[in-house]
């Protein structure tokens with residue numbers, strides 16, 4: 340008897356695996372730093388860590404609809420409670436949206452999901468697992484979405500469009516003016532997801548006011564997370580904000596109990612201490628400014644970053660640079676043949692990164 344051949348669905352067989360940022364390797368006399376996953380080097384506010392540690396109901400399931408967190412968010416953001424759907428990280432919230440709106444149509448053909456590329460590397464995975472076809476629109480040399488090309492790519496099969504602002508891994512943020520204009524080109528039945536995982540770090544002149552956009556557009560969903568500014572990546576808490584035209588379907592695709600009691604408690608405490616979160620974000624933005632200026636002084640030309648990372652468009656040198664960083668006990672994220680994303684970290688990590696950039700011989 341031959342062994343049974345176990346094969347996944349064709350879409351899954353063809354998928355790339357998600358490559359998470361690696362931890363740093365130790366090097367003699369150097370403190371190792373992880374600059375590969377856009378984490379918050381300052382961690383959560385103490386009250387959030389205390390709230391997580393104080394949870395005593397570990398034997399009970401969490402509230403299935405994240406009601407307390409949604410109430411706290413509704414209050415904090417001044418949006419209706421019903422418009423918020425929580426998820427296991429914003430990636431969980433995105434998965435709910437894709438599964439609700441894109442997959443295989445009744446005639447067997449794949450729905451289309453348009454997104455910029457390179458962008459967040461989970462997008463192709465989430466889209467293809469759902470059975471939908473992804474339509475990747477290259478970002479420009481400045482790392483910005485090509486909104487004209489994204490609008491031109493809309494067909495009758497398009498079900499969802501993803502926008503990522505600031506864009507991971509290239510860094511630039513969209514402006515309110517350009518998103519408003521883009522939305523005019525999108526048919527009202529196409530869902531537009533605006534992924535704002537790094538929203539708190541934006542300091543641009545015309546930031547996208549996603550809360551006003553979603554309230555005037557029944558087809559817009561906003562994605563946010565506690566993983567970045569709030570420093571709670573380990574607890575996996577994210578959410579979407581959208582009108583009922585979208586949320587009523589997400590409540591069906593959401594994995595039940597997707598946010599743990601521990602995560603919910605920490606997130607609520609973090610919202611209560613938002614002034615402290617803001618101060619930490621301000622420190623990271625200051626460090627970002629210092630790193631960006633240091634890179635410019637050293638002759639590097641990089642896309643303008645509005646997030647907690649910088650993008651080095653190193654092309655074929657990307658892997659070599661990541662190796663050189665590794666020798667300095669810095670873990671960075673290389674995208675072979677394209678570039679390297681480096682998270683703004685602790686001041687010492689940033690100093691070491693800048694020093695490497697000053698001396699690296701393979702700069703384009």
Ligand SMILES: Cc1ncc(COP(=O)(O)O)c(C=O)c1O
Nearest residue numbers: 428429430459507536564566577
């Ligand atoms: C653009 C973007 N969206 C979403 C996520 C997912 O974050 P989480 O699931 O931790 O909320 C990330 C994480 O790096 C990201 O960069």
